[in-house]
Amino acid sequence: MNQPPGNGSDDESIPELKPVTPGRTADDVLRELESEPEPEESFVTAPPAPAPRPTGSRPVTPAPPSQDVVTPPAPVDDTIGRCLLAEGPITREFLRQQLAVSGKGDTYVGQLLAGTRAAAENDLHRLLAADYTIPNIDLRKCKLQANIALSLPREVALKYHVLAIDQIGDLLCVAFADTPNPKAFEAVRRATGLKLKAFRASKPLVIALLRRLYSMTAGPPQPKQPPDES
Numbered sequence: 001m002n003q004p005p006g007n008g009s010d011d012e013s014i015p016e017l018k019p020v021t022p023g024r025t026a027d028d029v030l031r032e033l034e035s036e037p038e039p040e041e042s043f044v045t046a047p048p049a050p051a052p053r054p055t056g057s058r059p060v061t062p063a064p065p066s067q068d069v070v071t072p073p074a075p076v077d078d079t080i081g082r083c084l085l086a087e088g089p090i091t092r093e094f095l096r097q098q099l100a101v102s103g104k105g106d107t108y109v110g111q112l113l114a115g116t117r118a119a120a121e122n123d124l125h126r127l128l129a130a131d132y133t134i135p136n137i138d139l140r141k142c143k144l145q146a147n148i149a150l151s152l153p154r155e156v157a158l159k160y161h162v163l164a165i166d167q168i169g170d171l172l173c174v175a176f177a178d179t180p181n182p183k184a185f186e187a188v189r190r191a192t193g194l195k196l197k198a199f200r201a202s203k204p205l206v207i208a209l210l211r212r213l214y215s216m217t218a219g220p221p222q223p224k225q226p227p228d229e230s
Contacts, residue, residue, distance in 0.1 A: 092118045137199035160184035177206035
């Protein structure tokens with residue numbers, strides 16, 4: 001006996017069918033958008049309008065930002081430096097002293113000298129002492145020549161304990177037993193007329209050489225003259 005399909009006694013389960021929901025149409029979307037509240041308008045504040053320019057006035061151009069302008073150094077003429085060295089050390093104090101002694105400060109040339117730029121002695125001393133020194137010398141390694149050593153007058157050599165050790169062109173090299181002083185330099189330059197380069201040497205050795213050198217030129221002692229009894 002045939003049974004109708006689906007009503008049999010078998011345990012096959014048929015899944016429950018869910019109702020089909022109809023899809024959203026374009027009209028549905030439009031109706032949703034119309035039902036939503038409209039967003040509030042945002043107001044943007046506009047910048048204030050520039051003040052009206054007076055009639056006939058020219059527009060003002062804003063100044064460019066300031067920039068530090070580096071000026072390149074002026075070229076240095078080394079010829080001037082060589083000329084100043086050839087003049088010798090002329091300081092501010094030296095010029096004032098010479099103008100005062102000569103009494104020519106009111107003359108045309110004197111006024112030019114008074115307005116000349118010159119280094120102060122203290123500044124010049126500090127500048128030279130910072131980078132330069134008087135070198136030491138070992139007299140035992142020198143080949144001393146009597147004619148060069150005797151180019152210094154006896155009184156100058158013995159007073160300042162200075163020994164002429166060599167002459168190279170117009171440069172006279174001398175050795176001081178003591179710490180040199182400006183008066184000793186000036187005395188040697190005036191006595192020889194040469195440019196000077198100083199060295200430091202052993203004091204006992206300089207004095208011994210000076211005594212031997214100038215005792216050779218002193219000559220035999222002169223006999224004493226009897227007193228005049230008349």
